[in-house]
Amino acid sequence: MTDEILTLPEVAQPLKVAEKTVCTMTQKGEPPAFKVGGQWRFRRMASDAWIDAKTRRAAGEEEST
Template sequence: MVTATQLFEQFAGPPLNDEILTIPEVAALLRVAEKTVYTLAQRGEIPAFKVGGQWRFSRSAIQAWIDSHNRTPQGSDKPDASSTSSEGAPSAMKRAKTQRRHQ
């Protein structure tokens, strides 16, 4: 005889505890400070959602986010952080230097 729990596990997949992560778990996964994860979530720079006022993260969404941020064209170096913003556009500091040169 099959129990209700066995049927649930068969059709629902693994327990949600493994699929939904907290800030400390994401911080450990990314090897960054918890405050960094919190800030990324607040800014919408990392996939996250709130439950009862607390941030939660889907393990699969975080893995996809990690994978998308690990892609760099072969043979090219990452741009210098001082010369570009997170979107790859020139930083405000570099734009100001360029403008002064052209005046």
């Protein structure tokens, strides 16, 4: 199975944030990404794992408060 490569708009849409927001976050190291020809690209599996980790962390914070 190959890991699909996503573009910035393809990552921003399901997160329901602006592309600029994803770009700013990516420059800070999250979500995991790499550049091709000066444009950000994202591995679907890495992006999904990042979202899952954020979701689990948020759920854990809610439970502990």
